Amino acid sequence: MDDWLASVGAAAAADVTAPEELLGEYLPLLADAAINGRRPDSFELDAVRELGRRAAAEGVTARRAVDLYLSAAWRLWRQLPVVERSSDPEKVRRAAEAVLRVLDDAISVLVAGHQAERRAMIRQEETLRVEFVDDLLRGDADVSRMVVRAEPFGIDLGKPHQVALVAPLDEDGAADRVAIALERAVVERFGDREVLVATKDGRVVVVAPGGSVAPEVGTAIQQDLRRRELPGRWRVAAGRAFPGAYGVARSYEEALEALTFADRLGLDADVVHARDLLVYRVLGRDQAALVDLVRDVLTPLDRVRGGADVLLETLREYFAAGEVATEAARRLHVSVRTVTYRLARVAQLTGHSVAQPDQRFALHAAVLGARLLEWPGRALPAEQ
Structure with missing residues (x-):
């Protein structure tokens, strides 16, 4: 590159704070167009497209890359020998038209290359993100490698x-x-x-x-x-x-x-x-024991007319209300007397009374287990 083109490129790069290397052979293309009227060949434009991809890979935004090319263009035009030495308006017009055509072609492929690289980078980042998330959530990957892979995120x-x-x-x-x-x-x-x-x-x-x-x-x-x-x-x-x-x-x-x-x-x-659901995790860890608990404690409720639903709902609301019969009655839209009667009936059928701490705990655990097993709506697994 001639010295004057080198100075144009350096000034443009300093003006927009972008790497001068991103200009490649762009300035000679502009000068050739102005002096000889030549438009760039496809392989020359392909080189500019690659510079656009390089800009994206180096973290230079498309706007800054375009600013670099525009800054270089007007600086080159101001110093073009064919413009400085000619007093022929037509010659100047043709030179300007040729430069603008090359500028348009170059910026078009520069941006296209930048966008193509950004799309590829986004796809790659998304792929890495998905792989990282899968390994992170699975919890069986090498810890030291996971620490390194986590840093970019x-x-x-x-x-x-x-x-x-x-x-x-x-x-x-x-x-x-x-x-x-x-x-x-x-x-x-x-x-x-x-x-x-x-x-x-x-x-x-x-x-x-x-x-x-x-x-x-x-x-x-x-x-x-x-x-x-x-x-x-x-x-x-x-x-x-x-x-x-x-x-x-x-x-x-x-x-x-x-x-x-x-x-x-x-x-x-x-x-x-x-x-808030830890108790269900505890109960669900031993499915067989949970089934046994519900079967032994609650299935006697099935003996009442209409099935276990009414008494089971009363127990659920009683425990949800903090074992306060008046609050349970309000939630059930019944009288307190009805609630106490039903609780007494539960004690009679199951042998477990809410008045006895150990029996109350067994009843509460069984009620939670029944909800987890969807009983009585779903039959309990058969005894083995």
Whole structure:
């Protein structure tokens, strides 16, 4: 490149704070067009397209790359010998037209190359994100490698994190669309580090900071869903916060289990917390023992006319009301006398009285187990 073209390129690069190397052979193309009227060949434009891809890969925005080319063009025009030495207006017009054509061609392919590279980078980033999230939630990957892989996503696996799952409750919910909106909302609320939003198995996965100073992620996400008026109805399940790479997997397992329990228990809540369902996790760990408990304690209620439903509902509301008969009566829309009669009938049939602490505990655990097993609506498994 001639010295004057080199000075043009250096000045343009300094003007827009962009690497001078991104100009490539662009300035000689402009000079050749102005002096000889030649338009670039396809291979020369292909080289400019590659420079656009290089700019994207180096983190130079499309706007800054275009500014570099525009700055170089007007600086070159001001110093063109054919313009400086000619007093022929027609000659100047032809030179300007040739330069503008090359400028238009070059910027067009420059931007196209930049956009192509950005799309490829986004696809690659999304692929890496999906793979990282899958490994992180599975919890069986090499910890040292996970720490390294987490760094580009701004995740410090030494700190506590909690996982929230956002699951559609109707057919209007599209996880991919909601994930895009939620990512913006989560970043606004928690910051652009220590958060990760992805989709998995038709649900949106949110990994957010945990600990005492962190906002309650499940409630916060549900608030953002409502505020943004996203289509469909969504349930958010939040696991507890745990430190370390395995802690993320553990929180995810809790959130997933909370969703499962919410469905099986027929909960109407839009937000469920794993900490509130721990008793169901304990009961559900030993399915055989749970079935035995429900069978031995509650199946005698089936002897009453109409089945066990009425007495079982009374027990549920009694325990939900903090074992206060007046509050249970209000919830059931019956008299307190009716509640006390039904509880006495339960004691008569089952041999377990709510007045005795050990028997009350067995009754309460059995009632929770019945709900988990969907009894009496669903028959208990046969004894083995």
